[in-house]
Amino acid sequence: MNREEIVNGLIEGKIKLYQVEKYTSSANEAVDIRREFIEKFSSSSLDKIADYTLDMEKASKKNIENPIGTIQIPIGVAGPLKVNGKYCNREVYLPLATSEGALVASINRGCSSITLAGGVNTNIISDKMTRAPVIKAKSASGAIEVKNWIENNFDELKSLAETTTNHGKLIKIDPILIVGSYVYPRFVYSTGDSMGMNMVTIATEKILEKLENENDAIHIALSGNVCVDKKPASINMIEGRGKSVTADIIIPEDIVKTKLKTTASSIVEVNIAKNLIGSASAGSMAFNAHYANMIGAIFLATGQDVAHVVEGSLGITTAEDRNGDLYFSVNLPDLPIATVGGGTSLETANEGLQILGVSGSNKVLEFAEIVAGCVLAGELSLVSALSAGHLARAHKELGRE
Structure with a gap:
């Protein structure tokens, strides 16, 4: 059966999408035929989706069904970020995949302030995965x-x-x-x-x-939803799931003023009013400004299961004014991540892990500390921008439509 006959079979409903591989000699050929059918069915042109470098033979076996190509998301870098952890004790550049203007710039500002202050302190609280x-x-x-x-x-x-x-x-x-x-x-x-x-x-x-x-x-x-997988849940906040990580830092008063353009007392008030009281008033399970932004961007860049962003967004941000210096912390009780298996084997995702130096075995706890540092950088920058009244201006300059 030639290509035209297979496409016509799909159009007429005689061949199902998942059956295309039976009539082709390779996964790449099946991808092209399936995409041609979708183009005809939807009267669309998918030239960009067709332009990819991933090994679709490999991906079709473990990562995707009925493939027609790939999407592309811009990836930027923020850093350097100095991490002072048990498993990661060095400077890193963060690969961040996002289409939200101003996000990478904001995280970059947080990285700059953190590194200037001596680095973010990271700790692994626990490491576990659940099935209930x-x-x-x-x-x-x-x-x-x-x-x-x-x-x-x-x-x-x-x-x-x-x-x-x-x-x-x-x-x-x-x-x-x-x-x-x-x-x-x-x-x-x-x-x-x-x-x-x-x-x-x-x-x-x-x-x-x-x-x-x-x-x-x-x-x-096999799953009774007490796991709790890919949903926000109090039990995961309390018991933890995946990697449970904390990150904190003390930023001297002069850096708060010169780099973050605000004061420790202003940051503390925004954190209490927004992240704590505001979240409680709304019944939120996430007492933070935007963990999901950093989790989503670094997950996309490194091949993590994107549905776990909903778990990674859980957590509590704390801030204290210590005689003008700022104590700032983030707590991530539920961070399901990997450095082997799943989407981490996709070529572009693996390159993202290579940027961080955490591709392969015996690297996942190091990766967890880096993710926690990334979250603190982004959280610090946004809360600081809010306290200084700079958020709208940043989006006008960097992210407006």
Whole structure:
């Protein structure tokens, strides 16, 4: 079957989008045929989507279904940012993919102030990934029996889960929530340099097979939403998920005045009024100005799962006036990231990780510290701009339509 016949088959509905590879000799050919069909169906020209350098043969196996090409997002750099961490102790330039004018410039200003002040201090609080299935017993008392069985057999369940992976370790099963006859055990794993969702899913499925064999209960869904994956949740704020990281700095009064064009007391007031009281009044789970901007930009540049931006946006910003000097901190309890696997293997994303010097194994905690420093830089710059009344001017100059 030639190209024209395949395209006509798609138009007539005789061939499905996912079947194109069956009639072609390569993934690249399938991409071109599928895109030609979409062009005809939508009366559009997709020349730019067709212009890519990614290895689509490789991407089609692990990263994308029914591909027609790629999109391009501008990528800029901010820095240098001096990071003083246990895993990262050096200056870095931050790759940031975004179409929001003024964002990279704002983060760059934060980097400049931080580096001039001696660097941002970063710390890893915890490192874990979760999967929480929902199990149904016949009654509330039966649900309690399941809970007790899980707690009494932890060592055996840990060994069983770890037969499915060379890198994952079951740390704990906590909390185990009960609602009526439903049981929601939160399985908590360490996953190494991988973000680990697939890893913990497979390990948890192995445990559930044993649980059903030895209890009068069934598992309803492998994810019962207590994980909580790709949604904002208080449990992730409290318990943490992915990498839990903190970053803080003391910026001398003269740098606050000359670089940030404001004062520590003004920054503190904006932080309290906006990030704390304003967020609380709105019922927000994120007590910060714009963590999602930095998380989104660095995630896109390094091949992270973009849906996890909703988790990475959780966190609390604090600010203190210490006799004119500014103490400023960000807290990221829920940062699911990776330096191997998933989108990190895509060529452009891997180059983003290379810019940071964190591509490959044994680099993920270093990467987490860099991300925390990036978030602090952007948060510091925006809160400072707000306190100085510069936000609207910056967007007029750099980001207006």
